[in-house]
Amino acid sequence: MxxxxxxxxxxxxxxxxxxxxxxxxxxxxxxxxxxxxxxxxxxxxxxxxxxxxxxxxxxxxxxxxxxxxxxxxxxxxxxxxxxxxxxxxxxxxxxxxxxxxxxxxxxxxxxxxxxxxxxxxxxxxxxxxxxxxxxxxxxxxxxxxxxxxxxxxxxxxxxxxxxxxxxxxxxxxxxxxxxxxxxxxxxxxxxxxxxxxxxxxxxxxxxxxxxxxxxxxxxxxxxxxxxxxxxxxxxxxxxxxxxxxxxxxxxxTLPIRMERIAQTTRQVVAYLQTREEIEEIMWPFLPAHPQYQLAKAQMKNNTGQFTIRLKTDKIEEVDLFCDSLQHFLMAASWGGHESLIYPAAAAYKSGNYKSSLPFTLVRFYIGLEEPEYLIKDIEQALEKMKGR
Structure with a gap:
């Protein structure tokens, strides 16, 4: 059909x-x-x-x-x-x-x-x-x-x-x-x-x-x-x-949105691969990912979600990076026109971190903005974290 x-x-x-x-x-x-x-x-x-x-x-x-x-x-x-x-x-x-x-x-x-x-x-x-x-x-x-x-x-x-x-x-x-x-x-x-x-x-x-x-x-x-x-x-x-x-x-508009999201996500991930502040990118469409071939076999294209692991052992630096992003909203869901982040560090409260995930993880969702617009935003936030 x-x-x-x-x-x-x-x-x-x-x-x-x-x-x-x-x-x-x-x-x-x-x-x-x-x-x-x-x-x-x-x-x-x-x-x-x-x-x-x-x-x-x-x-x-x-x-x-x-x-x-x-x-x-x-x-x-x-x-x-x-x-x-x-x-x-x-x-x-x-x-x-x-x-x-x-x-x-x-x-x-x-x-x-x-x-x-x-x-x-x-x-x-x-x-x-x-x-x-x-x-x-x-x-x-x-x-x-x-x-x-x-x-x-x-x-x-x-x-x-x-x-x-x-x-x-x-x-x-x-x-x-x-x-x-x-x-x-x-x-x-x-x-x-x-x-x-x-x-x-x-x-x-x-x-x-x-x-x-x-x-x-x-x-x-x-x-x-x-x-x-x-x-x-x-x-x-x-x-x-x-x-x-x-x-x-x-x-x-699902087909055109999904294609735009997929293309922009590939550009943002490519930029993140150049940054020394990033310890790991969790995204099955990276050729180095252990399940890359399975992802290519099961899925027709990549979508807009991935997670980064920041190279730090200080939760304050994770907070600074996330708080410094100006064009990524911090929210629980994803799938809309706007780009979002969800930090695992949000589970930290009063000196007690309650999560099975490392607090250095930040999940990204890429929306419909221009890739350069998002990349510049990530760049300035990483620079602030690095210069802390």
């Missing part, structure tokens, strides 16, 4: 909304039924019809169809946030007494889901180094029902061999779920490598403007309908029609 068709036409029936070029925000909680028989049908087929916006809504439905097509899956379901989508995908596969194998160092709230939430309900979780598929196999138990991947990881960007882990899972009847937010549905398609459920934080690249929250789970129609009838309808973490409309707007 052509990407231009997906982004600009799929799921859009302009004849039904006055031939408007932009789709409408169907801002309603209810949809009326003309007869008792029609209402009876709607109640029995709520996954298929517009009856109550907590279940289906035309604006949200357009978004789901487009993202499912981008990921090459049969169906998708949208949530109010990325972690709501992750949680629903995981919960749909487990029950008390089950076991999950999860990659180490996933997104913070995914980590809490795995290590704090699931054990409360009798689900055991083993965290593994995902860089070797054999670690998933070694951690597998007779009651293992789920492998969870996040490739690349959120902060240090280790990859998992998606096809190899999916093959191990299929041989054993184990479900696989991956958080694919880092790569976007344009640059990596895990379903084509054998993954069962693909999750996105639509807040990131899909939205692209830092003004809407959302999450999406993609998979077979059978698996998505199961989530709809259980976790989705029961827990109610729905995406609003207005946020769905904002995410649709973001999808229109």
């Amino acid at each position: 052509d990407i231009s068709y997906i982004l600009n036409e799929l799921g859009e029936d302009r004849d039904s909304y006055f031939n408007a070029v932009a789709p409408p925000i169907v801002q309603t909680s209810n949809f009326a039924c003309r007869t008792v028989e029609a209402m009876r049908y709607a109640l029995q087929h709520e996954a298929e019809v517009d009856f109550y916006t907590r279940g289906n809504n035309p604006t949200v439905d357009m978004l789901e169809k487009k993202i499912a097509a981008l990921e090459g899956t049969e169906h998708a379901i949208a949530f109010g946030s990325g972690i709501a989508a992750v949680s629903a995908a995981v919960l749909s596969q487990v029950r008390a007494g089950d076991h999950v194998v999860c990659v180490k160092k996933p997104y913070t709230w995914t980590n809490k889901l795995m290590q704090r939430f699931l054990p409360r309900f009798g689900v055991e979780v083993t965290m593994v180094d995902g860089t070797d598929p054999a670690n998933y196999l070694a951690a597998t138990q007779p009651n293992t029902v789920l492998y969870f991947l996040e490739s690349p990881n959120s902060f240090t960007f280790e990859l998992q061999d998606i096809a190899a882990i999916a093959a191990l899972a299929k041989e054993r009847g184990i479900c696989t779920v991956i958080d694919n937010s880092f790569a976007s549905p344009l640059f990596q398609n895990p379903a084509s490598m054998g993954i069962d459920l693909v999750v996105h934080s639509a807040t990131k690249y899909i939205g692209g403007h830092s003004d809407a929250m959302g999450g999406v789970v993609c998979g077979t129609r059978q698996m998505i309908n199961k989530i709809f009838e259980t976790e989705f309808m029961t827990l109610g973490a729905v995406l609003s029609p207005h946020d769905a409309w904002l995410l649709l707007r973001g999808l229109r």
